[in-house]
Amino acid sequence: MTPHIISINAKASESKQSIQMNISSQEGQHASFVVEFYKESECADEWRRIEFLVESRMESLREQRQGHEAHVLSQAVVYKLFSAFVDYEKTFQGMKKVYLSPLHWEATADVVLEAPGADQTFTVPPYWIDSIGHLSGFVLNAHLTDHNPKSVYVSHGWESLRLAKTLVLGKKISNLCSNGGKDSR
Structure with a gap:
């Protein structure tokens, strides 16, 4: 190599x-x-203004699975679908379960961060950020109304990403939000 x-x-x-x-x-x-x-309190104040909207949509998606209006996909299925155009190593596979509304371009996920390898030393492993961002790419590429098999959405980054809390190995992550995504075909 x-x-x-x-x-x-x-x-x-x-x-x-x-x-x-x-x-x-x-x-x-x-x-x-x-x-x-920035001060943690600034981010927390901003989050409190929109938290009820985001939390209610996430809960609604989880409830819709019972009426079969939303799909629940396991980690193995999600990353198998991703493998049509990218093969993520195990450490990059942080989404454990995805709740997907295929007609409304919405999803929420249970994300658990993978442990670094024995030979790796990171303050924040780069694949943790990928695990957080995978949901947006999955939603765009798994949408049922987009039938063009030649189209693939690739994220070129975010305008901004705020992490109000420290990322912790093995802890389930919720309340993630990013804005200004620059997804393109």
Whole structure:
């Protein structure tokens, strides 16, 4: 296996409480983003304003499975369907169960973060972020009314992602929200 050298540059701005990050290799730039620091209470206040809407939709999807209006898919089925265009390693397979409303472009999932390998050391494993983001790609690609077999939706990233709580290995994650997704065909 040929080694790949990557360059990660970080520039902190104390006045903006942020860090500008750039990740590149000999092939070019792979990612550019800003990490912003904020008080947990700010994020919690913002979440409280919309929590009842998101929570009620998630609960509704879970209840719709009993009337067969929503599908419940296991981890094995979800990642088997994904394998038509990408084969995720076990550590990237964080969605344990998906509740999908195929006609309304909605879903919620039970996500449990996988443990890093014995030879891996991360503050936050990158596949945890993938596990959080897989649901949006799954919803777009599993929609029943889109019958074009030549179409595949690929996420190019988020406009923003806030994690109000620390990600914890093995703990079920709920109350995830992202906004400004840039999904395209």
